[in-house]
Amino acid sequence: MLNLTDMWRAAGRAEHRRPADWLALEETMRFRAHADTHLTALDEPVLPNAGDAGIWAIDTDGLVAAIRGHGGGTWAHWQLALSYACYLSPAFHLWCNTVVRAAMKRPDVPAVQDSDPLPLYLAEHFRHLHRRLDTVDRHAADLMFLALSGQELVLGGRREFSELSRTILIRVAMAEPYDGRCPCCGNARILSTEGRPLAGTEFDHFFHRRLNRPEHGWLVCTVCHGELTHGGYLVRFARTPEFRAFQARVLKQRRLARERSGASPR
Ligand SMILES: [Zn+2]
Structure with a gap:
């Protein structure tokens, strides 16, 4: 809100234009009645209960206090205050127009950015x-539990x-991007430089301990195996995303092996 009394003083205290x-x-x-029904939330009329009770007297439309x-x-809402400025004096009217025009030309006025509805719309969605x-x-997760x-x-x-399944899992863990590190945490070493499982490395049955095809498992470090086994x-x-990524490489590995052996893909 803007102070109408200060504006009146600044414009020369005209006796009949208080x-x-x-x-x-x-x-x-x-104008006030129209503003009352047409101001949007962005214009922020003052809520009638705002301010310190007993000190401020705010009109029910929230536009004048x-x-x-x-x-x-x-005090009045800026919409009203600008209108009052026009009424006060031609000089003040001219000055107000110049200030508003300058603000319109400046591209980085924060108030304009704040009222851009697109970011708010996107955030909500x-x-x-x-x-x-x-x-x-x-x-x-519930389906997985079931x-x-x-x-x-x-x-x-x-x-x-099986020995063949182990070989495939080791080969994938040995290749890029794992380079012998645990595909689950991406951290701990699980294979020696010759591609032998280090102590503590486990062949983890990802789905069930009875499902033992290469696409049902992976090779992980002791810590990850402990978490996967006891963590529920x-x-x-x-x-799951890390396991899927590993399995995508296992399936590719198997396809290549089939092609090399000349077997026709089913
Ligand atoms: Zn790990």
Whole structure:
């Protein structure tokens, strides 16, 4: 809000052009009534309950406020204040127009950036999207739990990885981008420079201990194996992207091996 009383003083204290005189004009009341129904949230009319009760007297439309007594004054929403400036004096009117025009030409006025609706619109939609993705994540984790429980009932006991499966998993872990490091944490070394599993390296059954084809497992460090084994299905679910990435390389490896051996792909 802008101080109408200060504006009146600055414009030379014209006797019959006080803020109260202007507010009483029919023209002013028409403008105020229109502003009251057409101002948007971006124009931020003052809420009637704003300010310190008893000191500020704010009109119900939130467009005009007054502090009574010595040193008091009348304040108005900038829309009204600009209109008052025009009424006060031709010189003040001219000055206001010049200031507003200069602000319009400046490209980096923060108020204009703040009122750009596009970032707000996008932020709102991203919030919706994140909520939906969280839901999808939870459903996928629940499905994994059900699948694991079902496998447990149906499959039973453990099956070790065959020698051929182990060779394939080692070959993938030895190649780029792993270079002998754990594909789960990307950190710990799991293979010697000759490609032999270091102590503690484990062939992890990703889906179930009975599912032992190369596409059902990977080679991980002791720490990761411990977390995957004892952390519950949510830990396993969280590592799914890393496992999928590893498996994409296993499948590629197998396809290449088939092509080399001349076998026709099924
Ligand atoms: Zn690891």
